[in-house]
Amino acid sequence: MSTVVPLTRLTSAAIRQSSGRGFSTSRTSHSKKHYQLLVVGGGSGGCATAAKFARKLGKGHVAVVDPSEMHYYQPMWTLVGAGIKTLQASGRPMQSVLPRGCDWIKDRAVSFDPDRCTVTTGSGEQIGYDFLVVAMGMQLNYSQIKGLPEAFTVDRSVCSNYWSETVTQTFPALEALQQGNAIFTFPNTPIKCAGAPQKIMYLADHYLRKAGKRDNTNIIFNTSLGVIFGVKKYAERLLDIVKDRNIQVNYRRNLVEVRPDKKEAVFVDLDSPEGKTETFQYSFLHVTPPMSAPDPLRQSSLVNTDGYLDVSKETLQHVQYPNIFGIGDCTSVPTSKTAAAAAAQSGILQKNLQAVMSGGKTQSQYDGYTSCPLVTGNNKCILAEFDFAGQPLETFPIDQGKERRTMYHLKRDVMPELYWNVMLKGYWNGPALTRKLLHLGMSK
Structure with a gap:
C-alpha cells in the first residue's frame, strides 16, 4: 500500500x-x-x-x-x-x-x-x-455490452466512431439505411468527447435529409444522462435543434446488449428500481462504448x-x-x-x-477549461467552451451558442492544423491568451 x-x-x-x-x-x-x-x-x-x-x-x-x-x-x-x-x-x-x-x-x-x-x-x-x-x-470497453464487439462484424449496420476499426463502417451504414430506427447511444460512464455521440446524429440527420430518406427514418438518441448536455446554455440550444429536426431523445437509457441476428438493442432504464429493460428495433445503430x-x-x-x-x-x-x-x-x-x-x-x-x-512548489492552477465543437450539420457548429463550474468560457466575443458556419470551418479546417503543427509540438496551451485579447483584456 x-x-x-x-x-x-x-x-x-x-x-x-x-x-x-x-x-x-x-x-x-x-x-x-x-x-x-x-x-x-x-x-x-x-x-x-x-x-x-x-x-x-x-x-x-x-x-x-x-x-x-x-x-x-x-x-x-x-x-x-x-x-x-x-x-x-x-x-x-x-x-x-x-x-x-x-x-x-x-x-x-x-x-x-x-x-x-x-x-x-x-x-x-x-x-x-x-x-x-x-x-x-x-480504454474502450465494448465487451461490457453483450454481443459486442462481435456485432460489428456480423451486422454492418452496427458502427462506432470511437474505434479506428469501426469508424469507417459508419458512413457506409448510413448510405445503406433506407428506413426504420437509427439509434445513437451514450453510456453510463465518463467518456472522451461527450458531445461526439450526438454530433454524428446531427450529421446523419443532415445526410438523410439530403438523400431524401429522412421521412422514412426515426432518429433516436438513447442517453444514460438526465440532460442532453451538461452546460445549460448549450443544452437549451441543442434541445431546440432536436425538436426542430424531430429527433427523439430518451433519457436515462443505457445500452446493455446488441442482438444483431434480430436487429435488437436492449437498454436498461436507469431510473427503474428493478432494472427494467426496453428493446428497440434498429436499422442503424451507432454505439458509444462504456469507457474507463x-x-x-x-x-x-x-x-x-x-x-x-x-x-x-x-x-x-x-x-x-x-x-x-x-x-x-x-x-x-x-x-x-x-x-x-x-x-x-x-x-x-x-x-x-x-x-x-527545480525544488519548488506548484503554483499554477487549472480552471477546468475545455471545449466541445458541437457539429450540428455539414456546415453548422456550436462552439461550446466552459470551465469546472459548467459556466461558458468562450474565446470569441460573440454568442457561441448559435450554430455558425465559421465555427464549423474552425472545427473542420483550422483545429487539425493547430493540433498537428502547434499542440503536439508543445506550443499550444489553449486559447486563454487569445480569449483575453479578443475580449479586450477583460476577465472572461
Whole structure:
C-alpha cells in the first residue's frame, strides 16, 4: 500500500538529485532504462508534454511509453464517420509526432511501482524515472455490452466512431439505411468527447435529409444522462435543434446488449428500481462504448476510488506522490475529457512540473477549461467552451451558442492544423491568451 507523503517533500534519492539538476541539458549518467522524465502514453497530452520537456532536458532524458504505430487526431473521427474526412487524414505515424531527443519505448505499460519509481512494460522491462507523467487516455470497453464487439462484424449496420476499426463502417451504414430506427447511444460512464455521440446524429440527420430518406427514418438518441448536455446554455440550444429536426431523445437509457441476428438493442432504464429493460428495433445503430482508465492504471495504487489517476484538479500533481503528474482523460480532473482540455492542462503541467523539478512548489492552477465543437450539420457548429463550474468560457466575443458556419470551418479546417503543427509540438496551451485579447483584456 502506498505511503502518503506531504506534497512539499520529494520521496527518493533520485528525485533529490534531479531537483538539483533543474533543466540542465548536459549528459548525465542515466542508463537507457532510467529517465529524468518518463511519459506513459503517446496521445495528445503525452506528446505535448514530451515536446515541452525534451527541449528543456535534452536528448536521452525524456522517454514516452506507447505501443501504437499510429497517432490519431480522434476529434476528426466524427467527420470520418460522416463521410467528410478519411481515416487516413486523421492519422500520422507515431514516430513522426514524437519530439526529437525523446526516446520512444514501443511497448505498453503494465504496472506501476511509485515507491520505487519504476514502470514495467509488457516485455517485462523496468523503466526507472525521476518524474512521471501519466497520459494514458481512455480504454474502450465494448465487451461490457453483450454481443459486442462481435456485432460489428456480423451486422454492418452496427458502427462506432470511437474505434479506428469501426469508424469507417459508419458512413457506409448510413448510405445503406433506407428506413426504420437509427439509434445513437451514450453510456453510463465518463467518456472522451461527450458531445461526439450526438454530433454524428446531427450529421446523419443532415445526410438523410439530403438523400431524401429522412421521412422514412426515426432518429433516436438513447442517453444514460438526465440532460442532453451538461452546460445549460448549450443544452437549451441543442434541445431546440432536436425538436426542430424531430429527433427523439430518451433519457436515462443505457445500452446493455446488441442482438444483431434480430436487429435488437436492449437498454436498461436507469431510473427503474428493478432494472427494467426496453428493446428497440434498429436499422442503424451507432454505439458509444462504456469507457474507463486503462486496466494497468486502474489496477495500480495511483488511482482514486473511481479508478482514475488521483491528482489535484488545479495543479495536476498526484495527491500522494509529488514526482507524479497526470494529464488528459485518464485523470480524476472533473471536466469533460477532450483534446482541448489536454491543451489547457499542458501549460499548467509544464509550469508546475518545472517548479517541482527545480525544488519548488506548484503554483499554477487549472480552471477546468475545455471545449466541445458541437457539429450540428455539414456546415453548422456550436462552439461550446466552459470551465469546472459548467459556466461558458468562450474565446470569441460573440454568442457561441448559435450554430455558425465559421465555427464549423474552425472545427473542420483550422483545429487539425493547430493540433498537428502547434499542440503536439508543445506550443499550444489553449486559447486563454487569445480569449483575453479578443475580449479586450477583460476577465472572461
